[in-house]
Amino acid sequence: MHLIHGEIIQDEQLQAVLDNLESSLLETLSKPALDSDTVLSAVSRLKKKINQDFINTLSALGIVLSEEEISLAKQLLSRKYLKTRLKSELPYHKAKTVKDPLTKLEVTYQSVPLGVLLHIVAGNQFSLALSSCLEGLLTGNINLVKLSSKDSQISALILKELIALEPLLKDYIYVFNISSRDSITMNRLIALSDGVVVYGGDKAISSLRQSVPVNTKLIEWGHKxxxxxxxxxxxxxxxxxxxxxxxxxxxxxxxxxxxxxxxxxxxxxxxxxxxxxxxxxxxxxxxxxxxxxxxxxxxxxxxxxxxxxxxxxxxxxxxxxxxxxxxxxxxxxxxxxxxxxxxxxxxxxxxxxxxxxxxxxxxxxxxxxxxxxxxxxxxxxxxxxxxxxDGRNMSALEYESIHDGKRALSRYTRLVSVRQK
Amino acid sequence: MNAINRLFSSRQLYDYNQDDPLFLAAVKEVTAFHLKHCEAYQKILATQDFALDKMAEISQLPPLPTLLLKSTPLLSIPKHRLKLVSTTSGTSGTPVSVGFDWSAIYNGQKMLRRMLAYHQLFSFKPVHYLILGYQPHKSNQMGAARTANVATYLAPAKSRTYALNYTDQGYQLNIEGLEKALTAFTTQKTPVRILGFPSYFYFLLDYLKTNQIHLQLPPGSLVFLGGGWKQFANVAIDKNELVALAGEVLGLSQSDIHEFFGVVEHNVPYFTCSNSHFHIPLYSRVIIRDIKTLKPLPYGQPGLLNLITPLMKSHPLTSILTDDIAILHPTTKCGCGNPADFFEVLRRAGLADIKTCVNLSADYLSGGH
CATH class of the missing domain: 3.40.309.10 (Aldehyde Dehydrogenase; Chain A, domain 2)
Structure with missing residues (x-):
């Protein structure tokens, strides 16, 4: 099961999608960039959907969340948390025009998306796939989410819901349920990406290091x-x-x-x-x-x-x-x-x-x-x-979100300066 | 005759005393053998302060979790003397290989013959087999593949059609072949026997229904399901729904559907009675253990399934703790007339594939760093 332009498609239709993917991506990239406010408001609406029904659906799929995990998920999706992250991780998230003290020129600094991000999530970690895609969206990237073939499909369903809440996002979220061993498809997706985000053990990371070309940024989130x-x-x-x-x-x-x-x-x-x-x-x-x-x-x-x-x-x-x-x-x-x-x-x-x-x-x-x-x-x-x-707060969310000592949002963007005068 | 052979020579099958001293004697006899011939087993039992001479009940013999067997192969006879080696499917981890010794083959065959005869699964009338599993091939030693294939000898085979055919590219699903075979069989008098995993049977029925194919299998046809419902745990299949669907699509009734429960590490088979219950034959005992303390539980309470049999001398598998959560019921709860207690498997322990950043980093850290 794959999610393409907000619709669930089956394996048989995948080939046609892949054949057209490059032109779809280029068309989206040529449009005005995705605004983080659009993402924030869609996510706030999604957060409201985390209710008892949702929790029951998850447990029917074998995913039983503790209260701690549910409250963590709600915090991760809160507008306040995400806005703070944008502000602290990306000082030039909103364009700023300044007179540069060194060149004395007037320039505009801005963090811009890398473009197309491929997120590779190992195993059955649906929450990781979602939070990674969300970070990609907040930074204005197009997100190709590669789930493990074993995934319970819950990530695709939640992202479909997000697109239903904000149809503008449909060109920015693609979910592929494919095996990492399918090297032909994997290489096609890698070739279309500007950044490859990988979560996994040493094996997964080192094998990707082999297949990601030098001109594509590899963003590694190793295990801790x-x-x-x-x-x-x-x-x-x-x-x-x-x-x-x-x-x-x-x-x-x-x-x-x-x-x-x-x-x-x-x-x-x-x-x-x-x-x-x-x-x-x-x-x-x-x-x-x-x-x-x-x-x-x-x-x-x-x-x-x-x-x-x-x-x-x-x-x-x-x-x-x-x-x-x-x-x-x-x-x-x-x-x-x-x-x-x-x-x-x-x-x-x-x-x-x-x-x-x-x-x-x-x-x-x-x-x-x-x-x-x-x-x-x-x-x-x-x-x-x-x-x-201390003990109790080991897994508590901190606003600076430095969980691996590095900041995701800044890794998913580039800082550019454009001369004004 | 020693206690083990006496136990397996008994013809009572289901009509026995739960606390029969012969069963305890046979368990003690086989345990003494394993303690003498398997040093690793000795060490394992020592962690639980087990003393054979003080053992008064079978529940006192520490059960070995199937989880332990995945990482710790245990042998009580030289490896070259292992016969009929089968391997678990490895659905939840590393596959485990189990082989028989000669006495287990001898006793096991007697046991199997009696049980199949009791459940009227033998027939001299030739049948068409539809095997919802793997076509046998030397590359595949999975217990489930072997069980399904052995089961095709319960009645002479006129033909065998497999759901998973071995081809140059490995195993390939052959759903059109199954459909074609079934359709052809309905025009003949020869009964059909369908063997395999419940989930595969469900997928077949679902496929036929979706394609609006309704067949009436010849009289005497039956379905023999085994190997557990584990492959597709996220497809919740209700047994009554399965029976109804089999009636609708293939014209079968509940009494045509037989189920088999077995684990490679235990080797005593369990067959359903007319009320679809697994009664316990005299060759084994079932203890349900508390999920927190592992203490034996009374009838009616769910816990971990502990299976005990003195059958095997090849490996110390006398008492094994599966990861199934089950309930033990007295025979009065069934009413089919079988005098033995029966058990019901509810679900598996654990949740679907928990792979996290922590246990993956363990891959690195256990790599000698």
Whole structure:
């Protein structure tokens, strides 16, 4: 299923669309640029559609969102948030004419779209496809969204709804449900694009590096890992419940979700004592605030039980959650779905252990006394982290939206100057 | 005779005592064998503080999740002695290979013969087979392909038509071939047997209905569905709807539609009764376990499906924990006359393909960095 000019089409019709795509794109590009206000108002209307009916439709498709995710989606679509981003990420989003202090000439500076963006989203991440396309629209680009062939089609349906709310967008959104292995179609789409935006693991990114021509901008959004660090003796309950909240409510599936907790110790006993304490906090949080459907609880239990049977690490299993006590200090993803790890990491080893993973570090929740906080935070920033916060806010949206240390909107535009006089 | 052979020689099939000491004895016997011959299994059970001499109930034997078997192949006999190796489809991850040892082949055949006879699935009358699955080919060792093909020996085959034909370009869907074959069969007296996945059967019925093709299959025709509903979980197929559609398009009734449940890692087959229920034969036991604690649950409560049989000596698959969520019912809830308890599979654990930035970055981090 593909979405072309606001209409759903099937595979049989795809070839004809591809044959005409270049002329369609050129025609759209020759028209006046897409105004961000048009996009903002369409998105505000779309936001109103996130109601119980919508959530039910998603869960019928096997996509069960937590309250945290729903509120995050609403914030992402809010006019206030998007306007702030435009303003802070693109100072010349509205054209500004200035007298240039160096040349003394009057010039107009403006951020202009790259033109045609191809968004390549791996796996079944419909929210990523949507937010990426939205960023492309806000910057005035034409968006070719390549979904995984496994996609549940929900992204195409939501974008179709967006076009229904604002028909002007129909020439700016194309959705293709094709396999990355279909290299002929992929290369045709790449050849028509000015920028290729890729989300994915190292494999996906390095294979694209091979096929994207040098004169096309490749915009990579690699994968990230987030975690917490607890200083000696720092066991603040509020902080720990905040971490448990993040772990349970994001299901450890986001780049910003806490995967595990490093303790500033090498003492095995201390690791285990902390593991047991945190397990009880996780259990309580799942009971009181978790909204896991039975299928997820069962999967989480199977995952932690399997890890326990493998016997590599000590796995403390609670009701529907677990804590894995590891003796190594390697940064890694957890078992997810409420199953974090606890590992030893002395303060003096932070840079040595984490710096080699610098491009993978994202959010670190640092738990320490006020007097030690800035010193520790500084170490994590030096190691490569892009955000330091507390447990509860690891996945909270910040207006500067620097989730990977880079800003999307500026990557999707070019800054140009045009001489006036 | 040892307990395992005695169990598989029993002719009671469904009329047995749930707490029969022979079953426990057979499970203990096979567990002792695996503990002796598979060091990895020994280590696995040690993580659960399992002691064979203290085992008083089968539920105490730690079940192995199919998830574990995907990453940890376990063998209790030398690899070259494995016979009839089948592979899972790998719908949810890495495929798992399971082979039989000689005693399992011997006992398994006895079991299968008795069960097929009981369910009247044997016939000497030749039939046309329509296989809604893969045409056998040496490149394909999937358990489902093999089961479907083996099932074509339950009655002599006059012809076999496959939904997925093996061609130079790999497997190709052959829907027109199926339609043509079905239309031709309706003019003959030879019964038709349709075998395969429920979802494929649904797609076939849907295709016929969309193309306004209504047929009446010859008397004695039947449908034999197996392999689970997992491929197309997003197409919610209601069983009653499927039966109604089969009636409308092919002239079949509910009693013509048989279902089979089996997992490669377990190897005891389950066949539906006249009320479409999977009763449990004496060769196995079913325990439903709590989704949070894995403790056994009473009748009527949904939980993870744990299947137990002492059949296999090749791999320690005595007690396996599937990722199906199921319910165990007493026979009184069925009323078909079969005295054994039955189970009902509700859905699978987990949600469709969770691939996120985190587990993909794990690909990198586990790569030795």
């Amino acid at each position: 890992i987030s975690f917490a660090y607890l200083d000696q003796d720092y066991r603040d309950e509020g902080f720990l419940y905040g971490l448990a909240y993040n772990i349970i409510n994001t299901r450890q599936l986001l780049c910003s979700s806490c995967q595990g907790i490093y303790l500033n110790t090498l003492d095995d006993k201390e690791l285990e004592t902390f593991g047991r304490l945190f397990l009880s906090i996780l259990e309580q949080t799942l009971r009181t605030q978790g909204q896991y459907p039975d299928e997820l609880v069962a999967q989480s239990t199977l995952i932690s039980y399997t890890a326990q049977l493998k016997g590599k690490n000590q796995v403390l299993r609670g009701e529907g959650v677990s804590v894995t006590i590891a003796k190594d200090n390697i940064l890694e993803a957890s078992l997810m779905l409420g199953n974090p790890w606890v590992k030893p990491l002395l303060k003096k080893d932070i840079l040595r252990v984490l710096k080699p993973c610098k491009s993978y570090l994202q959010t670190v929740a640092v738990g320490a006394k006020e007097s030690r906080l800035s010193e520790l935070s500084d170490l994590f920033v030096k190691a490569g982290a892009v955000r330091i916060t």
